[in-house]
Amino acid sequence: MNRHHWISLGFILFGVLAIVQAMGIQSIYTVATEDIGPKMFPIFAACGIILASIGKLITAPRGKIAPFLNKQAWIRIGVMLGMFVLYYLGLHFLGFLISTPVFLYAQIRYMSLRKVPVVKSIIISVVLTAVLYFLFNNLIRCILPTGILF
Amino acid sequence: MIGQILASLFAPGTLGLIFIGVVLGIIFGAIPGLSASTGIALMLPLTFVLSPTSALAFLGGLFVGGYSGGLISAILIGVPGTPASVATVYDGYPLTRKGQATRALSVGIICSALSTFLSVLVAMLFCPPLARIAVNFGPWEQFSLCFTAIILVVTISKGNMFNGLISAFLGMLFATVGSAPLDGAMRFTFGNYSLYGGINVLAVMMGIFAMTSLVGNFARDDMDCPEVDTKGIKGFGVTLADMAKHAVLYLKSFFIGLWIGFLPGMGGGLSNIVAYVQAKSSSKTPEEFGKGCIEGVIASESANNASVGGAIIPMIALGIPGDACTAMLLSGLMIQGIEAGPLLMTNSKALVYAFFLSLLLSTVITFLLQFFGMRSFPYILRIPTHYLYAAIFAICYIGVYSNSMSLFTCLLMIGFCVIGFILAMGDMSSAPFILGFILGPMLETNLRKGLTYTTQGFLPFITRPVSGVLLLVAVCSLFWPFIRDRRAAKKAGKTVAEVQMEDAKNND
Numbered sequence: 001m002n003r004h005h006w007i008s009l010g011f012i013l014f015g016v017l018a019i020v021q022a023m024g025i026q027s028i029y030t031v032a033t034e035d036i037g038p039k040m041f042p043i044f045a046a047c048g049i050i051l052a053s054i055g056k057l058i059t060a061p062r063g064k065i066a067p068f069l070n071k072q073a074w075i076r077i078g079v080m081l082g083m084f085v086l087y088y089l090g091l092h093f094l095g096f097l098i099s100t101p102v103f104l105y106a107q108i109r110y111m112s113l114r115k116v117p118v119v120k121s122i123i124i125s126v127v128l129t130a131v132l133y134f135l136f137n138n139l140i141r142c143i144l145p146t147g148i149l150f
Numbered sequence: 151m152i153g154q155i156l157a158s159l160f161a162p163g164t165l166g167l168i169f170i171g172v173v174l175g176i177i178f179g180a181i182p183g184l185s186a187s188t189g190i191a192l193m194l195p196l197t198f199v200l201s202p203t204s205a206l207a208f209l210g211g212l213f214v215g216g217y218s219g220g221l222i223s224a225i226l227i228g229v230p231g232t233p234a235s236v237a238t239v240y241d242g243y244p245l246t247r248k249g250q251a252t253r254a255l256s257v258g259i260i261c262s263a264l265s266t267f268l269s270v271l272v273a274m275l276f277c278p279p280l281a282r283i284a285v286n287f288g289p290w291e292q293f294s295l296c297f298t299a300i301i302l303v304v305t306i307s308k309g310n311m312f313n314g315l316i317s318a319f320l321g322m323l324f325a326t327v328g329s330a331p332l333d334g335a336m337r338f339t340f341g342n343y344s345l346y347g348g349i350n351v352l353a354v355m356m357g358i359f360a361m362t363s364l365v366g367n368f369a370r371d372d373m374d375c376p377e378v379d380t381k382g383i384k385g386f387g388v389t390l391a392d393m394a395k396h397a398v399l400y401l402k403s404f405f406i407g408l409w410i411g412f413l414p415g416m417g418g419g420l421s422n423i424v425a426y427v428q429a430k431s432s433s434k435t436p437e438e439f440g441k442g443c444i445e446g447v448i449a450s451e452s453a454n455n456a457s458v459g460g461a462i463i464p465m466i467a468l469g470i471p472g473d474a475c476t477a478m479l480l481s482g483l484m485i486q487g488i489e490a491g492p493l494l495m496t497n498s499k500a501l502v503y504a505f506f507l508s509l510l511l512s513t514v515i516t517f518l519l520q521f522f523g524m525r526s527f528p529y530i531l532r533i534p535t536h537y538l539y540a541a542i543f544a545i546c547y548i549g550v551y552s553n554s555m556s557l558f559t560c561l562l563m564i565g566f567c568v569i570g571f572i573l574a575m576g577d578m579s580s581a582p583f584i585l586g587f588i589l590g591p592m593l594e595t596n597l598r599k600g601l602t603y604t605t606q607g608f609l610p611f612i613t614r615p616v617s618g619v620l621l622l623v624a625v626c627s628l629f630w631p632f633i634r635d636r637r638a639a640k641k642a643g644k645t646v647a648e649v650q651m652e653d654a655k656n657n658d
Contacts, residue, residue: 008576021338022338035601055312073370081564087543091547111536116534142548
């Protein structure tokens with residue numbers, strides 16, 4: 001079993017769960033007697049996923065295959081996704097003006113592997129936040145998140 | 151109408167937007183890891199406040215600039231900026247190493263501009279009659295058309311066909327979230343009112359396309375460009391006679407690109423390689439290819455940009471996006487509240503022609519910027535990517551938020567970024583997913599309309615001539631790879647599995 005087989009099994013399970021969930025969809029009214037109703041198309045798509053995943057499971061190369069990414073790359077992805085979730089929480093609780101410079105600073109420092117000096121990173125983070133604020137708040141006239149704590 | 155189109159297009163604001171779009175497109179196309187699609191996805195939120203004409207003109211500038219910008223890094227550093235410039239590397243980079251960077255760049259820029267311009271003119275010519283035919287299509291034909299487009303994208307895509315199918319069906323399944331067409335039944339919302347209107351298209355685009363590729367680049371340490379040798383960039387390096395000598399090769403490559411661009415699922419990513427192989431096989435000096443042969447650059451750059459006009463034809467006339475780029479352009483239309491499809495040419499004729507003209511204008515601006523700004527190319531490639539990527543991530547969040555005014559959409563975007571990685575792990579392309587997501591609602595609506603319009607059930611989908619032929623094409627293309635492998639295996643005296651393994655190796 002390699003990653004292709006695990007992914008195929010994962011998608012088969014996902015398809016089954018989608019079908020179970022779709023079975024519970026209730027139509028508000030029936031448009032016409034010939035109509036397939038709102039649950040058929042999701043079931044069709046889920047069946048497609050299951051059948052294609054079975055096809056992948058059968059035809060995928062067997063034995064050991066080259067890893068998708070090395071350990072360091074997985075750590076980087078994990079850290080980046082962690083930062084994304086924290087930025088989401090920051091926007092939710094602290095708002096755009098506080099969380100964005102912090103997020104940008106963390107991103108610049110992490111992605112440059114701490115090669116960019118701290119002061120330069122802070123200045124660029126603040127300037128980028130100001131530019132984004134001006135662009136979205138003043139030009140697009142979108143009220144940016146203010147945070148539920150403020 | 152012409153006066154109205156010209157007035158809206160040549161308004162200083164719109165012209166400025168086209169210029170900015172082209173500049174951004176060139177930057178996104180030139181920097182390896184970014185692409186025209188990423189650029190369009192990122193800039194979609196900025197179009198909310200624009201008029202439909204200005205929004206489409208801006209996105210058109212990004213589209214043309216992005217397609218043309220790929221040649222810069224392909225020629226100067228040997229790394230294709232976009233998949234459409236892969237074949238440009240084969241001879242463009244060796245030319246740079248020989249000190250002929252200017253010649254390679256000039257020829258590439260001229261061929262790109264000429265091909266984009268001519269292909270857009272062809273699109274202007276073919277869209278109206280095609281739309282006139284398509285406007286007579288009922289839900290049966292429209293369903294079959296969408297279905298065939300998805301199947302073609304899946305079967306033509308590289309590698310295992312099942313990968314494409316999983317990706318496309320997954321896109322279709324996610325498109326069913328929210329209110330169902332025709333009867334408004336709620337599906338997969340789990341009581342969350344943020345999902346009642348469906349999954350935000352920008353959250354999908356940004357998550358699965360922009361964020362996945364950028365995080366992937368960083369994880370693989372694939373962010374920084376090698377140093378550019380600027381010594382070879384001087385003068386224009388090309389004469390009219392030099393270009394005229396290769397007119398036949400240019401025309402052949404142009405038509406290859408135009409045709410491949412027209413077919414769903416193909417586009418510049420494939421056309422440049424097909425044209426390159428064709429140029430090599432028909433050349434008197436095939437041994438020179440790969441060592442710095444200008445014909446290789448001509449073939450690749452003529453074909454990939456000819457795909458621009460080719461891809462526009464089904465998008466405008468039929469409402470069918472052929473690739474991720476045109477899918478995002480269609481999203482731009484949807485954001486403006488304009489329904490894509492055959493009626494677009496009738497209901498929004500002025501807008502469509504303004505879009506065509508903006509593409510022509512973008513081509514001219516791209517040409518002038520690239521031809522006279524050649525010396526600034528190395529600076530584009532020196533933009534520190536850690537600043538750029540950080541800014542792009544923040545734009546993704548704020549762009550998605552400004553579209554929905556809900557932070558939940560940002561959470562969805564992170565979720566789609568994770569899905570993007572799962573797809574990448576299984577060697578599955580995100581293009582069929584996006585196509586399935588965009589075309590899924592059209593597919594379902596037309597299927598249900600088709601079933602309710604008659605009492606014959608599914609029969610009209612097969613018995614109506616156009617619909618039947620389209621479905622036949624879909625079925626044949628679905629089974630063709632298996633038949634082909636079986637025939638090849640029989641011929642070579644091997645098993646089907648062995649042939650498939652060899653095929654996969656060749657594709658890699």
